[in-house]
Amino acid sequence: MNTQRWSVDNNVDKEESYPQLSQAADLLKNNEVVAFPTETVYGLGGNAENDDAVKKIFEAKGRPSDNPLIIHIADKSQLDAFVKEVPKKAKALMDKFWPGPLTLIFNMKEGVLSNYATAGLSTVAVRMPDHPVALSLLEKTNLPIAAPSANRSGRPSPTTADHVWEDLNGRIAGLVDGGPTGVGVESTVxxxxxxxxxxxxxGGITKEQLEGEIGKVSVDPALADEGQAPKSPGMKYRHYAPDAPLYLVDGPKEEIQRLVDEKKQEGLSVGVLTTAENEWFYRADYIFACGRREQLDTVASSLYEALRHFNNTDADIIFSEMFPNEGVGQAIMNRLMKAAGHRVISK
Structure with missing residues (x-):
């Protein structure tokens, strides 16, 4: 398959962006799949009302079809077509955080969306992305667009168009290049x-932010218990992993250096995932600093770039620091635990 690629200006009011977005929208309306930027990661979109379009998403990603997808919309009024009701608390959150990195799950009307998009569930996950290119594209289609991250299943999520091209060139109909994304980790569900x-x-909206708007919010026990099956789209299978095995180290940086030295003595090529504050400390074959520990949002925005970085090296093993499990740190640690397959070395 020939994958078309269009570079568009994030200022979509510019006339030069019109024809590219119209071409991408036409492909989506013809039930092809197209990758596009959001404020979190690049998404791989398909018409959520059409079985064939949704099947193409799963085929391109190599993703099991029992995993529900998040539906992307450009206007709240679109919910009326496929959502039974919008609870009061959900309305308050939509008013505060939409468009933005928050996905809400509703009870669904039957017979509107493809069963493949919802994995046969009676509920549907929906969000409105906070990205001018994504919103313009969604408006042009006037369709609910199912869109998981635009990467091969199991690989780190894409935060640039080049990441998408690396994974999906020749497997999808089109790619809208709107530059790097911002938040870096996926939406809160x-x-x-x-x-x-x-x-x-x-994800991008923290538990504290949610509770500041609607009061008490619970957390799925599966997030802390590897033995329980997660309920969220995109969380059922091993995810975000680099090619080399990744280990999280629950201990000081000196313990990470000890592990690095041990593996280097065994003849292995070793990588370390760290932050700018500690980058100077390590003696390893490959060191990648993803943001600053004092500013966890910078870690979140560059986490997937860091994980993909190691795929361009000959690293045999990767050790990573751990981060505070609060605020956006919850999302960071959730993704790192998934990427590491829950492998943690404790001091």
Missing amino acids: LDCTDELPVILRP
Whole structure:
């Protein structure tokens, strides 16, 4: 398959962006799949009302079809077509955080969306992305667009168009290049189908921010228990992993250096995932600093870039620092634990 690639200006009011976005929208309306930028990561979009379009998403990603997808919309009024009701708490969150990195789960009307998009569930996950290119593209289609991250299943999520091209060139119809994304980790997923909302996936909107708007919010026990099956889209299978095995080290940087020295003596090529504050400390074959520990949002925005960085090296093993499990740190640690397959070395 020939994958078309269009570079567009994030100022979509510029006339030069019109024809590229119209071409991408036409492909989506013809039930092809197209990758596009959001404020979190690049998404791989397909018409959520059409079985064939959704199947193409799974085929391109190599993703099991029992994993539900998040539906992207450009206007709240689109919910009326496929959502039974919008609870009061959900409305408050939509008013505060939409457009933005927050996905809400609702009870769904039957017979509108493809069963492949919802994995046959009676609920649907929906968000409105806070990115001018994404919103313009969604408006041009006037469709609910199912869009998981635009990467091969299991690999780190894409935060640049080049990441998408590396994974999916020749497997999808089009790629809208709108430059690097901002937040870096995927949206927070919140189940609003019961009186007490439940976080199914931590992301760009923190638990503290949610509770500041609607009061108490619970957290899915599966996020802390590897033995329980997660309920959120994109969380069922091993995810975000670099090619080399990744280990999280629950201990001081001196312990990481000890492990590095040990593996180098065994003849292995070793990588370290750290932050700018500690980059100077390590003696390893490959060192990548993703942001600053004092500013966890910078770690989140460059985390996937860091994980992909090691795929361009001959690293045999990677050790990573751990981060505070609070605020956006919850999302960072969630993604790192998934990338490491829950492998943690404790001092």
